Amino acid sequence: MAKRKMKKMAPKARKAAPKAAKKPVAKKASKKPALKAAKRPIAAKAAPRRIAVKPPAKSPAPVTERPKRAIRPALATRPSHEPRIPSYSELPVREGAPDGSSWGVFGDDDEVGTINLMTPGRVVESAASIRSGKVFALNLPINIPDPPLFTRGRHVHVIKIFPAADYVLDDYLDNFYPQASSQWDALCHVKHPVFGAYNGIPDDEITGRGGTRLGIDNLARRGIAGRGVLADVALYYENNGMEIDFTTPQSIPLEDVQATLESQGTTLRTGDVLLIRIGWTRFYLSASDELKEELARETVVPGIEGSARTAEWLWNNHIAAVASDSPALENLPKGEGEDFLHFHMLAFFGMPIGEMWNLEALAEDCAADGQYDFFFTSAPLNIPGGVGSPPNALAIK
Numbered sequence: 001m002a003k004r005k006m007k008k009m010a011p012k013a014r015k016a017a018p019k020a021a022k023k024p025v026a027k028k029a030s031k032k033p034a035l036k037a038a039k040r041p042i043a044a045k046a047a048p049r050r051i052a053v054k055p056p057a058k059s060p061a062p063v064t065e066r067p068k069r070a071i072r073p074a075l076a077t078r079p080s081h082e083p084r085i086p087s088y089s090e091l092p093v094r095e096g097a098p099d100g101s102s103w104g105v106f107g108d109d110d111e112v113g114t115i116n117l118m119t120p121g122r123v124v125e126s127a128a129s130i131r132s133g134k135v136f137a138l139n140l141p142i143n144i145p146d147p148p149l150f151t152r153g154r155h156v157h158v159i160k161i162f163p164a165a166d167y168v169l170d171d172y173l174d175n176f177y178p179q180a181s182s183q184w185d186a187l188c189h190v191k192h193p194v195f196g197a198y199n200g201i202p203d204d205e206i207t208g209r210g211g212t213r214l215g216i217d218n219l220a221r222r223g224i225a226g227r228g229v230l231a232d233v234a235l236y237y238e239n240n241g242m243e244i245d246f247t248t249p250q251s252i253p254l255e256d257v258q259a260t261l262e263s264q265g266t267t268l269r270t271g272d273v274l275l276i277r278i279g280w281t282r283f284y285l286s287a288s289d290e291l292k293e294e295l296a297r298e299t300v301v302p303g304i305e306g307s308a309r310t311a312e313w314l315w316n317n318h319i320a321a322v323a324s325d326s327p328a329l330e331n332l333p334k335g336e337g338e339d340f341l342h343f344h345m346l347a348f349f350g351m352p353i354g355e356m357w358n359l360e361a362l363a364e365d366c367a368a369d370g371q372y373d374f375f376f377t378s379a380p381l382n383i384p385g386g387v388g389s390p391p392n393a394l395a396i397k
Contacts, residue, residue: 085117085270088312098195100308101348102315110199111218113187113350117271117320118226126227126271129373130396136362136374138275138323138393139182145284145356147296149327152177178216179388184323184380185346185353188214189387192347199350212385219352220382220389226320228376228395229261229272232363233304234279236260246283247291249331250302254310266372270318273376275395276304277359281325299327304341306330311344314351323354323391354391362395371397 086093086105094104106116148154153175160170179185188207191197197206197214205211233252236259237244244250257276261268268274280301284292295301303326304310314322322329322345330341345351366372375396380389 085318088315091315094200097200098192098348100311100344101195102350103199103348106350108199110350111187111201111214112222113198113352114318114320115219115222115224115350115352117318118224119271122269122271123226126225126375129227130375131371132369132397134365134397136365136395136397138357138359138362138395139390140281140356140358142176142181142390144181145292145295145327147293148177148180149296149299152180155180178381178383178386178390179355182356182358182390182393183354183388184216184219184321184378184391185342185355186214186216186219186387186389187346187350187352188385189353190342190346192343195347198347207385207387215384216380216386216389217382217384220380224273224321224376224378224380226376227269227272228275228374229266229268230275230277230359230362230366230372230374230395231257231260231266232264232277232366232372233257233260234277234282235363235367236263237279239263244278244302246280246302247300248302249300249333249335251306251331252278252302252304254305254307254313257304258313264372265370268317268319271320272317273378274314274319274322275354275357275359275362276322276324276326276329277363278302278304278324278326280327281356281358281360299332301327301332303328303330303332306334306341307339308344310341311349314345315349319351321352321354323357323393325357325359327356329353329355354393357391357393365397369397 086102088100091105092098092101092103094101094108097103102113106113110116142155146154155176156174158172158174160172162168162170179189186207187198191203191206196203201213203209205213207213207215233256234244236256244252284295287295303324306329334340342353345353362374376393377396378391378393380386380391383389
């Protein structure tokens with residue numbers, strides 16, 4: 001697949017979406033059963049944000065047909081003493097908030113979103129996932145991908161030697177993009193073009209727009225720790241004779257993520273950090289220099305299905321955060337009329353997104369011992385108002 005030429009995927013760029021209208025007041029969501037909201041719009045006539053990459057000539061067809069089977073999603077378990085979390089069909093809970101948003105669920109001034117689900121009690125319970133004491137670091141080196149994707153620049157690492165004491169070294173990074181490699185997206189990274197940022201925080205209070213709210217420093221000060229779960233979609237595809245074309249914006253259906261967890265015997269719990277491996281890191285590290293240059297010029301990547309029903313499934317399973325080895329979690333660029341999962345997760349739920357994580361060693365060990373849950377920690381950089389950060393993430397089995 002790595003030999004496939006990228007130029008076939010790059011037709012003329014579409015026209016930019018028209019400027020979003022003034023925020024309307026959305027009507028309260030109707031009570032619909034979970035997982036039947038595939039066609040439910042997130043905003044009336046709201047055009048998905050266009051990503052600065054060129055779309056392919058047509059949507060890629062699956063290489064091999066998936067097994068036709070009904071998947072019954074197992075909702076996350078909740079201890080009886082924990083406060084009840086509203087289901088997706090019950091959102092919003094705040095008057096005037098947009099359909100499908102959790103604004104107000106964790107408080108009107110909240111800035112960490114679903115990370116609130118990682119309560120002290122759940123952190124204590126998650127320690128039971130440590131069995132062997134093996135530790136897996138999940139960050140790529142900060143110079144990979146190289147060249148950087150999405151028009152980001154290369155950093156320069158400078159070593160400083162003190163003239164009066166040449167036995168002492170110092171260093172600094174110039175032109176450092178905190179999201180150029182393995183990263184967390186802060187909640188300020190993407191706002192909805194019509195309804196705005198998470199929790200309805202005004203633009204003039206958001207980092208980079210006049211204030212510093214919703215920055216990565218909120219997650220850094222709090223810290224992230226709890227139970228992590230790996231969904232090894234790449235292995236599931238291999239075991240079932242299916243393939244992912246990493247040179248196209250192939251969309252991995254929600255059913256395949258669900259089937260992956262089912263095949264592993266993995267049960268989700270409230271407050272879990274879900275890690276989704278599609279094999280992108282393995283593909284990229286073996287790619288030619290020419291292909292890497294093409295990806296830097298026109299970033300085209302596969303990922304999970306970026307739909308409202310995926311968002312509904314994540315919310316109803318009470319996931320705290322989602323990360324993947326994919327550069328965007330979801331497939332990019334988007335075709336005409338396709339939804340953008342970032343709007344649902346960051347702007348509506350306050351659910352952090354991790355991208356370009358190195359899950360290879362962890363996946364190999366999980367496949368060997370059949371244990372797909374682990375204790376998870378992450379300490380983002382404390383950058384006041386930061387838009388993103390390396391995750392500094394560990395999985396401890």
